[in-house]
Amino acid sequence: MELIKGQNTVIDASLAYKLSVETQGWDLGVLLGNKDGFKTLGAESGLSLSKDTLFLNISDLEPTVNMIVLYAQRNSPSAATFDCCLVSSLVNTLVARCQSGVVETALNAIELVHIYNINGQWKIKSYFQGYTSGMQGVLSSRGIKIPSIDSSTVQEPTSLSKLNFTLNWGPSCAETFNTSQAYIDSGTLAISTLNLSCLYVLKSGQRGIIHGGSDDGDRGSDHGIPFAQIANDHDSGNCSLVFNTEYVHKMYKYVVCAEITEGSRCWEDVSASLEFCNNGISKTQVIDSPLHTPIYVYAVLEIAKGALKTKLVNQYFTNYQDIAAISGFSNA
Numbered sequence: 001m002e003l004i005k006g007q008n009t010v011i012d013a014s015l016a017y018k019l020s021v022e023t024q025g026w027d028l029g030v031l032l033g034n035k036d037g038f039k040t041l042g043a044e045s046g047l048s049l050s051k052d053t054l055f056l057n058i059s060d061l062e063p064t065v066n067m068i069v070l071y072a073q074r075n076s077p078s079a080a081t082f083d084c085c086l087v088s089s090l091v092n093t094l095v096a097r098c099q100s101g102v103v104e105t106a107l108n109a110i111e112l113v114h115i116y117n118i119n120g121q122w123k124i125k126s127y128f129q130g131y132t133s134g135m136q137g138v139l140s141s142r143g144i145k146i147p148s149i150d151s152s153t154v155q156e157p158t159s160l161s162k163l164n165f166t167l168n169w170g171p172s173c174a175e176t177f178n179t180s181q182a183y184i185d186s187g188t189l190a191i192s193t194l195n196l197s198c199l200y201v202l203k204s205g206q207r208g209i210i211h212g213g214s215d216d217g218d219r220g221s222d223h224g225i226p227f228a229q230i231a232n233d234h235d236s237g238n239c240s241l242v243f244n245t246e247y248v249h250k251m252y253k254y255v256v257c258a259e260i261t262e263g264s265r266c267w268e269d270v271s272a273s274l275e276f277c278n279n280g281i282s283k284t285q286v287i288d289s290p291l292h293t294p295i296y297v298y299a300v301l302e303i304a305k306g307a308l309k310t311k312l313v314n315q316y317f318t319n320y321q322d323i324a325a326i327s328g329f330s331n332a
Contacts, residue, residue: 003098008125011058011096011115016089019054019070019113025078026110027293027318029135029266030054031142033067033116038142040266040290055089056115058122067116069127069142073135073293074108075318084113086124098126108134135291144290163243163278163308165298167258169194170237170271193234194272196241197295199255199324200226209320212239213261227251254301255313255323258287260294267296267316274298278308291316297323 001009011017021028030041030049041049046060047068054070072082082100087093098113107130114125131137195212202225210220212230220229220241227247232239241256258274260267272287276298287296293316300311317323 001094001096003096003124003126005098005101005126005128008123009096011086011122011124013058013122016055016057017086017095018089019056019084019086019115021052021054021070021072021112022083022085023052023072023079023081025075026072026082027075028052028054029071029073031069031071031138031144032065033069033142034064035066038067038069038144040144040268042266042269065117067114069111070113070115071109071111071138073138080105082110082112082128084126086113096124096126098124098128100128104130106132108132109138111138135293139290162280163245165196165241165256165277166275167194167196167239167241168237168273168275193261194237194239194270195232195259195261196230196239197257197259197320198226198228198230198241199257199320200228201253202226203250203252211259212241213259223247226254228254248303248306251303253303256298256301257320257323258296258298266290272296285314289316293318295320295323 003009028049028051030047031038032041032044032047041047044065045062046057048055054068056068070084080102082098082103084098085094086096088095100110100112103110109131111127111129114127116123116125131141133140193213197209197211197213198220199207199209201207206225208226210226210228210230211218212232219231220226222229222242222244227250228241228243230239230241243251243254245251256274258272260270266289268288268290274285274287274296276283276285285298289296295317297313297315297317299313302309302311315326317326
């Protein structure tokens with residue numbers, strides 16, 4: 001059945017479904033509603049989101065859930081249309097199809113489809129409500145608080161002798177997203193993989209990126225470029241970035257990032273935190289955004305005359321090109 005914008009139709013709550021979205025350059029997400037309000041998708045029975053498909057088994061949902069909102073957040077470049085198809089999982093029969101028409105370029109996030117329970121009946125509705133303010137607009141419209149962001153705090157320069165970062169997360173929270181759940185059962189757990197990464201520019205002008213998810217040679221070097229190295233212990237849920245300050249005379253600028261590589265749909269699901277230790281003094285930054293934007297930038301570090309200046313960023317990005325531009329890395 002073809003649904004125009006605003007139209008709905010009843011669906012059978014005893015069946016399992018796949019809701020696929022054909023588009024490009026958009027990230028999908030899900031909000032769940034009940035009588036008390038909305039929340040982002042976490043470890044929910046009966047519901048699993050892969051890259052472009054929502055797997056749904058209504059009979060396995062928590063009884064309190066009465067609305068599912070499928071939304072999309074724009075990346076660049078991105079397609080101008082959406083084609084959403086709901087099919088029954090068992091026999092692959094088309095139940096409903098929702099097409100967006102051309103999406104205005106000013107819109108950065110869109111609520112695509114609503115699946116909801118009203119008067120004991122489950123329905124699917126073609127919605128396509130857009131927001132120029134992106135994910136902030138989507139979350140605010142559903143009463144979900146946006147984390148406060150301080151994007152301009154610059155700390156006073158400090159002397160530099162020991163410098164390291166440790167990313168911690170909770171393995172017990174790691175069952176929030178696994179496509180295998182759609183084919184096995186909701187009790188199949190996935191291990192969330194988080195990593196540290198770091199863009200760097202040296203005084204010599206050499207620049208690049210190290211990443212905890214790369215091969216050993218691309219995780220940096222203690223005594224070679226970029227005089228910083230990433231070490232992983234994914235089984236224990238931590239990842240460390242250690243700077244060798246013996247080479248402070250060669251170091252210039254570093255952008256410290258954390259990334260959800262796989263396993264979870266948003267930061268608050270994994271209880272992530274980043275510990276920053278300089279000269280034996282530690283600070284901890286909780287990474288608790290309800291967004292699923294994959295890369296978190298903690299700060300830009302600048303080293304001059306042996307002193308460290310830290311500019312806090314505390315923002316989330318979809319790619320490293322945007323990080324380089326916004327942090328001034330590309331012009332360093």
